[in-house]
Amino acid sequence: MLSTRLKKMRSSTPYTQAQLADTLGVARTTYAMYEQGKREPDHETLNKIADYFNVSTDYLLGRTDIPERTKEPTLKGWLRSENEDLSENERKELEKDIQGYLAHRRERILESRKNNK
Known part of the structure; x- marks a missing residue:
């Protein structure tokens, strides 16, 4: 689930895997493995990804299909x-x-x- 959502969210931006990996502070090959489902990010990186895309970690992990965080909207x-x-x-x-x-x-x-x- 994580790999599918990562690919979908990144493809909705103009950024390459390398650019996003740099933003997250991981190697491009590491990020590519996240999208391929061959590796899972640690908690800190998972939180960075959620913050970057403004989604919940539960959404990234497939625990909910609602991408929005549960904070009150402004x-x-x-x-x-x-x-x-x-x-x-x-x-x-x-x-x-x-x-x-x-x-x-x-x-x-x-x-x-x-x-x-």
Whole structure:
């Protein structure tokens, strides 16, 4: 499972095995063996790979099919990942609108709570 996922994730980037291996601090031949399933990375390297691709180690190891880490998503992360068709300025404008809505909604919730006491 690890080898398949590594190949798929790396092929979605413009990087070669050598470039990724250099980023991870391993030899190209070592990284190539990870992708071939002939060798498994140690814990430190596995964490580096997960950080690089922004996935969980559970995803890399095949324990889940959900690549995202289980941390709470951020508004900026959502805007970047779900709105790739928008320009940076459009994403910033959308972020500002959403933050304004959330602030307004929070005020209404707090006001409602105060009135119900």
